[in-house]
Amino acid sequence: MQELLGGQYGEITVAMQYMFQGWNSHLPGKYRDLVFGIGAEEVGHVEMLAVMIAQLLEEAPVEQSEAAIKNDPTVAAVIGGMDIQHAIVAGAGARPVDSMGNPWSGAYVTASGNLLADFYNNAAAEMQGRVQATRVFHATDDKGVRDLLSFMIARDTMHQNQWLAAARELVEEGYEALPVPSNFPLASEDRSVAYQYQNFSDGALASTGSWASGPSPDGKGEFSYVDGPQDHGVVTMPGTTTPDPRLYGTTDTPNVLEKVKGKIKDVL
Amino acid sequence: MQELLGGQYGEITVAMQYMFQGWNSHLPGKYRDLVFGIGAEEVGHVEMLAVMIAQLLEEAPVEQSEAAIKNDPTVAAVIGGMDIQHAIVAGAGARPVDSMGNPWSGAYVTASGNLLADFYNNAAAEMQGRVQATRVFHATDDKGVRDLLSFMIARDTMHQNQWLAAARELVEEGYEALPVPSNFPLASEDRSVAYQYQNFSDGALASTGSWASGPSPDGKGEFSYVDGPQDHGVVTMPGTTTPDPRLYGTTDTPNVLEKVKGKIKDVL
Amino acid sequence: MQELLGGQYGEITVAMQYMFQGWNSHLPGKYRDLVFGIGAEEVGHVEMLAVMIAQLLEEAPVEQSEAAIKNDPTVAAVIGGMDIQHAIVAGAGARPVDSMGNPWSGAYVTASGNLLADFYNNAAAEMQGRVQATRVFHATDDKGVRDLLSFMIARDTMHQNQWLAAARELVEEGYEALPVPSNFPLASEDRSVAYQYQNFSDGALASTGSWASGPSPDGKGEFSYVDGPQDHGVVTMPGTTTPDPRLYGTTDTPNVLEKVKGKIKDVL
Amino acid sequence: MQELLGGQYGEITVAMQYMFQGWNSHLPGKYRDLVFGIGAEEVGHVEMLAVMIAQLLEEAPVEQSEAAIKNDPTVAAVIGGMDIQHAIVAGAGARPVDSMGNPWSGAYVTASGNLLADFYNNAAAEMQGRVQATRVFHATDDKGVRDLLSFMIARDTMHQNQWLAAARELVEEGYEALPVPSNFPLASEDRSVAYQYQNFSDGALASTGSWASGPSPDGKGEFSYVDGPQDHGVVTMPGTTTPDPRLYGTTDTPNVLEKVKGKIKDVL
């Protein structure tokens, strides 16, 4: 349950992510209302999960869990990894951490200011979140917990659909397009490799995929396939560098310091 | 440049992410070759960026940067925030950190074992990566750096297209579908709220979006719109809990410890 | 035990916190001697705990713990979550981590240069620390461990009292006062809301507390109660922003880049 | 500004802290309404700061800041350290990080289930927060920013007073007392050192403080002063340990492995 609350794709992440996307939004109207609205809903999910965890922990220690452990060693093992800080630090309360005790991190939040990139990120986050929730679903047969998860899994279904619909609409209305960001002049990228599948793998089966021939999803190119990395100048390993001698790196002129004496003011 | 190397959506992240997706893959054939192949390509990008950074730093300290700083205070400011650990820790070398010095973290990697969820994640990561690279593009007018970025931005174009093509193909071939994960029985989720837009925002404009009416992208439902949060039983704030007295929480029976004396063995 | 050593409110935290408060102290005399003195004492507590943990681990693996586990599944579960890195990384030794394996972090240390703020922080840390130590007390019936904890819990009693006494004395001697920092001119804060309880909660019971009417603890105001958030101008959600086009955000002028062509030098 | 938003004592911290204290609360009524109410208010402060930062960044890059930098090198230096990820990652938006780019961490949240310990923590957090806000106040002379800070500094004044009033009331109503936790039987702690100032510092001035003689704030003891650490048995450095030979530590019986051969099953 803590993974769904404070994990990388937990409810704290999506709540904060959608709120920051709203605060950083440069586009007024329905899209901004959308990110704020779903962000507010996710705050409610944070609350549901935190309260549910606190209730589950209420009876956990000590006689109760001793009994559970004695009857079912699997439960014993799971509890073993779970409730140390719940007990010592939170006194049988929920915590803003994931299922291994890693504190929730602001680094989980993505809000780039580019809505198409962010909407795809949101859709992907809801997919990871639904995958995790369905896995947790099987770890319990408590009716109350399953009801809560059943509700949340359905909302993840809604949110996956909704972010993909919003991404599609954003493109249809001309605000953004593939490749993201669409405003960057295509002439400034190296178009010769922009639709070329370069096979770096030992296996060659990737050549049979729809990403190796035919039109690209952005409608602006045709996929091609080349076997192995291609030379592009930039990939040639250049010579070694010779940094400032005051950084005391190891160079092929070990007495370089001698030579520059007088030229640099602060040695001797 | 460090952001593109060791940031959340930098080359280390995508290289590690695709490799872990390959190692954890449960599906042999073209999709596994694909994640391994692109993972290997991204390892090459890590190398390109690291070498480029080391070369840029070669001449940075000290006379060189003093000159730059004296001529252009903007450069001075940027260098000020950037090269402290580059100089002291790495001796004018690249580091596995982002542009603010945060070490790269294994938490950036997503490899869930569900390929459709992961492919959407990959596409979103390439979008964020391309957005960041285009922003860095404007921070320099060095020809060599711009050539490298132009190459990488084009590869990001390829990778956005490729992951979306792979996601589409995965669905068409019946391996997975929306909502992810498609194997979870829909009957086990609360279908009554699975396509319902619940407006938690002050603004009502979200009701006009394609996510509030019409068919859903997964083809399994019809969007609807309701204003404000709905009651679902689970959201009612329950009563407070009364945990084990040995956790010394604050309860409305402050002398509860007295009452349980004798029942619990290890107090006194 | 690791929580008491390397957790957020463990002995490493208070030892480092009091030492840094001493090094950063701007006030000579008894207060500086106090923070240094207690800091040195806490270093001793770090040692006591580390040595105790090493001794407990001495016999833990493997036959010993196998036996314990066979006899008592609760112990099995606790050990299961605890000794993985103790064994693999430290070879049956203590580590500077908390009970979930999170490394101790310099971010736990508070030393602001303002002694009244810091003394309240110290008192609060000793309260959290004593709460945690009493919880751990019940997790064992080993006589040696309980003796050590009994000693440490008593020192936490002393330190709670001592920091509150020091805070009171600091105010009585005129060095600082509530609200902290007392040197900031009160006229520069918005006095109209400085003693006003604004109820943002659904429940209205907070109106009956001593924080909603009557004199304030700082002796400089009278509490009042207002229901719901008040308008203060600043809280009105402003319009969206339009950042530099070279950042490629999504705006309502998607072709804004076209318009600024010629004005910015590094595109095209 | 980012420090006030995503720093250790920033608005995200207090918002999350008060909410978790509410969800984990074991005491119904006014105290629970209080933590929920102030938590909700702090969520509003998060929004104010995030929106303000986004607006400040709107005009920051590039011409604008170039001009500022040219006119005022101090501004140049500050911007240099600040806006790298704001630009590259967030596209001129706010981020859930502190002023040095460290992501906000769930480890900042304290919610122990013991309300007196937590209320002191809340008061201390508001003191640190007000100290930081007054320092930031001097870093700008922008009217809008100063108005926002003036409002927030006043709310910090309110919250310092309020948490201290709530702590006092909690004690007066008999829910909790000093030392925290008050339910732990005093007889189980080593009372002989519970009010003794042990001087570990070189300076002896701490002996003159109110923490070295006279009645203690908890009303349950009398302070005393002893010079230097006292022997309590537990502090004697014990002999070294001899862990399981399969952990390959360095011991004074380097060939211990030979001796146990046959006794442990999995070597050879």
Next chain:
Amino acid sequence: MQELLGGQYGEITVAMQYMFQGWNSHLPGKYRDLVFGIGAEEVGHVEMLAVMIAQLLEEAPVEQSEAAIKNDPTVAAVIGGMDIQHAIVAGAGARPVDSMGNPWSGAYVTASGNLLADFYNNAAAEMQGRVQATRVFHATDDKGVRDLLSFMIARDTMHQNQWLAAARELVEEGYEALPVPSNFPLASEDRSVAYQYQNFSDGALASTGSWASGPSPDGKGEFSYVDGPQDHGVVTMPGTTTPDPRLYGTTDTPNVLEKVKGKIKDVL
């Protein structure tokens, strides 16, 4: 196994460390080939471990582990601490984290640009790595896992020897010497304490070691022994500081702000 993959001295660390040392190398030729070559080998070890972990997890949940747990509570306990995120997040796959779930961190990588310092670091890392691998060896009696570990432990033997050989050769060829960095003018360090053992410990046995008398390993000095810390001027605790009044620290001139009124522009 996760410790050997994503821990501080796991395979990801050494792979990344040697690659960064190569990219940052200032010395062409055999040493650069060496760090690149071993870095590439370690990437292969990352793959071996990740695949092995994924295979071990394949059958782990749920019936399988239930059976194992029922038969052997030790296994139950170990699994309890281990597979929570493996199951929920990775779907029975490997993850870039250590055995306690801490994400791998870029801070584990050392690449200073000084090859002698780095080679000693590499040798030490291979020692820690071999110690950990031998400890894990005893945690299983699975033939396949033991074969993999037997191979890796042998490679650690090779790498310990190789980095020490490389360090010796680097010195013999005159590129670097002890003390590192050898280019820093010895006259700029305080030579009077450069070979002096200063005993800060209660025990005096350290005086009998080869580090307290006789020639030093760098061949440039003679060890000596002095009991207790020596006065060197710098260690005298200086007076307290008086920082800028706008930082609102606690000083012995509490009304200092009054005095500077008029001198600083932004208060009042």
Next chain:
Amino acid sequence: MQELLGGQYGEITVAMQYMFQGWNSHLPGKYRDLVFGIGAEEVGHVEMLAVMIAQLLEEAPVEQSEAAIKNDPTVAAVIGGMDIQHAIVAGAGARPVDSMGNPWSGAYVTASGNLLADFYNNAAAEMQGRVQATRVFHATDDKGVRDLLSFMIARDTMHQNQWLAAARELVEEGYEALPVPSNFPLASEDRSVAYQYQNFSDGALASTGSWASGPSPDGKGEFSYVDGPQDHGVVTMPGTTTPDPRLYGTTDTPNVLEKVKGKIKDVL
């Protein structure tokens, strides 16, 4: 300066590392006295640096640094990246963080219980530390700072020599040997690859090093050289895995869930 205090190889790290090695020591006598003694000395160095930083910061803000910045843009840039949290959080005081603001982490500490591995680690840490201190030496021409650094660089010289002497003595006295750990039966490792240089690099120059032929430093083998990775069975990429269907991974039997219906109890 903050890097030398709170960085990965700063004084806090070595102080804590040597203390933990002492607490975890399994070997009484001179080696234990040694780690405790040097640990105590390093605590003194932490104090020196913290006090020096506080003194340097005393005059830094605001007029002072304004002047410095106006006269020397290089200083402006350095200060720009440095003093944000020093000012806002610490009020012109030192902090337990590195030069980029990353909090010191318990993960920096190495104490494995194997003294030879740990002594090499200590020697390497002192090398990195001395490299960093010499680099910082050039960043200032303040006499007091240079005197302190000159003292510390000399102590790093002592400590490099001392740990290498202690490592040598530990081997000579038979407590430990190469390869570490020497107690692990060599017969349990794959001796066929224990002294074999396997060239994974494009360059072949590594074949000319002393690590590719001749006797190995541990005196137990002879180096050999083979070009390219060798087959060892374990490296063959195995088939994909098929995890428990309740984890909803993507497999080549997408309807596997159907097939197992009835066999697993908690789906439907």
